[in-house]
Amino acid sequence: MTASTAIVLLTRDLRVHEHPALATTCAAFDRVVPLYVLDPALAALSANRTRFLHQALAELRAELRERGGDLVVRHGDPVAETIRLAGEVDATAVALSADVSHYARRRERRLRAECERHRLHLRLFPGLTVVEPGALRPGGGGDHYRVFSPYHRAWAASQWRAELAAPHRVELPGGVSVGNLPEPPVGDSPEAAVGGERVARQRLTDWLPDLDRYDDQHDDMAGDDTSRLSPYLRFGCVSPLAVANRAGDRSGPFVRQICWRDFYYQVTAAFPEISTSAYRRGATEQWRYDxxxxxxxxxxxxxxxxxxxxxxxxxxxxxxxxxxxxxxxxxxxxxxxxxxxxxxxxxxxxxxxxxxxxxxxxxxxxxxxxxxxxxxxxxxxxxxxxxxxxxxxxxxxxxxxxxxxxxxxxxxxxxxxxxxxxxxxxxxxxxxxxxxxxxxx
Incomplete structure (x- = not known):
């Protein structure tokens, strides 16, 4: 019997723990190819984030190798490289964590069309938020919550998905070329944090004893007593669900900040022009330009x-x-x-x-x-x-x-x-x- 093979296209989910797309695919297929495509369209946006990204990818490769697998790295268009690799390894399916930005949704649409053309099954997974964008809707109608407080009440009362353990083993198809990771660039900020899942998980562990003081201390600018987990959440080096679960109280001030993050994801899912166009209907924009x-x-x-x-x-x-x-x-x-x-x-x-x-x-x-x-x-x-x-x-x-x-x-x-x-x-x-x-x- 021929071994089944699938690709997990990684984007902003650079971890092995509590990773629905990776865990589910490893359980369902004999061979799994974790793939990251270095997209030149995103490379010049921020030297700081590029450095953090490359550090996180190196850490992810080490984690996968410990489980018998590896991180396959390609350069170019993510859709084209995914389809090309699927042909090389005889994959029948592609897994992807769903995202909400205009760029991510365009990538998803293109990937779906190409998967259909090449008879590949594409499945999207949660993982970038605690509650999936669009899962909660206001009672009076509408496709998303426009105001945070009612969203927070619905979010805190909702049924969250179960956390998934890291796969014990990741097995690549034989002969696949894994590719080289580039050296992390210097970046522009000399005191920038180091990227990676292990750093993220240790930071969370070290910070949790201070959680009880968060409400009193988080606005103390000189005290700087915040978790600093936001870069790790942004790149998916740590799962927002795992962070919220470890923090505990869903109505507490720290978990409320995680809810704010989910809130803006569901806003962006409904209004992907959020970076370029005013969200509020009738907003007056009479700006100076100096x-x-x-x-x-x-x-x-x-x-x-x-x-x-x-x-x-x-x-x-x-x-x-x-x-x-x-x-x-x-x-x-x-x-x-x-x-x-x-x-x-x-x-x-x-x-x-x-x-x-x-x-x-x-x-x-x-x-x-x-x-x-x-x-x-x-x-x-x-x-x-x-x-x-x-x-x-x-x-x-x-x-x-x-x-x-x-x-x-x-x-x-x-x-x-x-x-x-x-x-x-x-x-x-x-x-x-x-x-x-x-x-x-």
Whole structure:
């Protein structure tokens, strides 16, 4: 009897534990080919994420080899390379974790058409979220939830799928060429986290004892007491279901953040233009376009310390504290009056966890074009800084020009005595024509 063979096309699910597509396929087929295709269309989006991706792929290859298999690596168009490999190994099926972005859905449609043409069975699996996008629908009609709170109630009360163990053995067909992984590039952020499943699982284990303090500490910008799991969730180095299950309380503040992630995935599934078009019906988009101000914001030299600190943290670590993300995005859109789309692009450029659903969804929430039920809210950066960085330690860490300024004065250096202010190598706040923000009065 001929051995059955299937391909598991990996995309943003770079792990062996709690991997529905991999586990189910290994249980159903004699030979399984885990495949990752390095797509040139995605290669230039972010040097930081490319570095993290290559580290995660090297770790995944090691995990698969421990189970008798390997990671097959190809370069080019994912659909063409999958079909080509299927012919080489006599595969009869392809497995894929379902995704929601415009690019991912186009890839899925093309793959489905090619699988039908070549008489291959294509099956999609969950795994990128806790609850599949579209599985929960509001009672009053509609294809998705537009407001978070009712979604969270439905999400917390829903039946979650069972976790799946890592396959004990992965067996490749004989003679398949596995291909070489490129060396990880240097990346642009010198303090960027290292990618990979083992790092992710250890980070989760190490952080869980701090879970009880999360509600009190997660907004402490200087304390930096957050899990930092977001890059690992973005690349699927750890399963969001496994994280939520280990954290426990579905209504707790940490699991609520995982629910926010699922929320934006179901929004993006219904509105794949989330990175380019306003989500909220009737949203007014009367933006200023000032390249110099945008560059100053992106480089962390706006003269607003809490904003500059956040942007410099992102450039150094490829990550930014969540509170700083709200403050910096609010400053660009609500104070500088700039279009949110260039902000999305800057974050995509640097963030290890940058993905379409959450990066774009959160930007639209802050800009007032998205899911926020109070779209005209703003973020006073000085008030935010004094509340979430009360001693100024976060600012002093990331804006060393202000290291000699003590206490809360670091948040408003323009109010310092002239004798001190003139010694600081730090710019005055950006001026915006026709505005008089309350924090500068």
């Amino acid at each position: 390249d110099d101000a945008l560059a100053a914001w992106a480089e962390g030299r706006t003269g607003m310390p809490i904003v500059d600190a956040g942007m410099r943290q992102m450039r150094t670590q490829g990550w930014m504290h969540n509170r700083a993300r709200l403050i910096t995005a609010g400053y660009l859109t609500k104070h500088l009056g700039q279009d949110w789309r260039p902000g999305v692009a800057v974050f995509f450029r640097w963030l290890l966890d940058g993905d379409v659903a959450n990066n774009s969804g959160n930007w639209q929430w802050v800009a007032g074009t998205g899911n926020d039920t109070k779209p005209y809210r703003g973020f006073n950066p000085v008030r935010q800084a004094e509340r979430y960085d009360p001693d100024g330690d976060y600012v002093r860490r990331w804006v060393p020009e202000l290291a000699k300024v003590r206490g809360k004065a670091v948040h408003q250096p323009w109010r310092l005595p002239d004798t001190l202010r003139q010694t600081l190598d730090y710019p005055p706040p950006l001026s915006v024509p026709g505005t008089d923000p309350v924090w500068l009065r």
